Amino acid sequence: MACLGGNDRGVSALHREIASCTICAEFLADGPRPVVQFSSTAKLLIIGQAPGSRVHATGVPWDDDSGNRLREWMGLSKEQMYDPARVALVPMGFCYPGKASGGxxxxxxxxxxxxxxxxxxxxxxxxxxxxxxTYAQGYYLPKTRSMSLTQRVESFEQFLPHILPLPHPAWRSRIWMQKNPWFEAAVLPVLRQYIDKLVK
Incomplete structure (x- = not known):
């Protein structure tokens, strides 16, 4: 897996360093505003893609409809998800990348x-x-790049107990779930069992 090393430093110091990051500021039309949550005790790590415009405005990770759907999948309340002692929220890109055609x-x-x-x-x-x-899965599961997202999620058991791939919970995921009813029947119960042990 990629990027599992790193310097041993205090969580607070690392938060401050990330908050002042401007490494790609020239490419961000709305400017840098890194959005991340973590602590030394969080046993659930959620790696998504990048903040949207609403999250950029509020500074709160997953503060949108996708976040509501993800919490529903996990069976977590907002209070539980936004407790950094229990949950780390680390997107592939910490800042809102801006608009493109179609999203x-x-x-x-x-x-x-x-x-x-x-x-x-x-x-x-x-x-x-x-x-x-797909962004998180492509980065951390490089050997599965020939697989589709659906194939990776359907093969979720081969990545446990340390990794569980999920589709992005955007509005399109409702259509995807209708086409793949096994996700709700087989994957979500296992996901919630892990969440119960690690977070609740």
Missing amino acids: DKPPRKECAPQWHGQVLAQLPRDRLTLLVG
């Missing part, structure tokens, strides 16, 4: 190599990582 731009590629290893080094080793969407 947002992809996460900036500078971010994960620069910061992920340092953040992950602060987390407990006995954690579960949810890889939400």
Whole structure:
């Protein structure tokens, strides 16, 4: 897996360093505003893609309809998800990348190599990582790049107990779930069992 190393430093110091990051500022039309949540005790790590415009405005990760759907999948309340002692929220790109035709731009590629290893080094080793969407899965499961997202999610058991791939919970996921009823029947119960053990 990529970027699992990193310097051993305090969580607070690393938060401050990330907050002042301007490594890709010239490419961000709305300017840098890194959005991330982590602590040294969070045993659930959620790696998504990048903040949207609403999250950029509020500074709160997953503060949108996709976040509501993800919490529903996990069976978590907002209070539980936004407790950094229990849950780390680390997108592939920490800043809103801006708009493109048909949606947002992809996460900036500078971010994960620069910061992920340092953040992950602060987390407990006995954690579960949810890889939400194709960007996170492509980065952390490079040997599965020939597989589709559906194939990776359907093969979720081969990645447990440390990793569980999920589709991105955007509005299109409702259509995807209708076409793939096994996700709700087989994957979500296992996901919630892990969440119950690690977070609740």
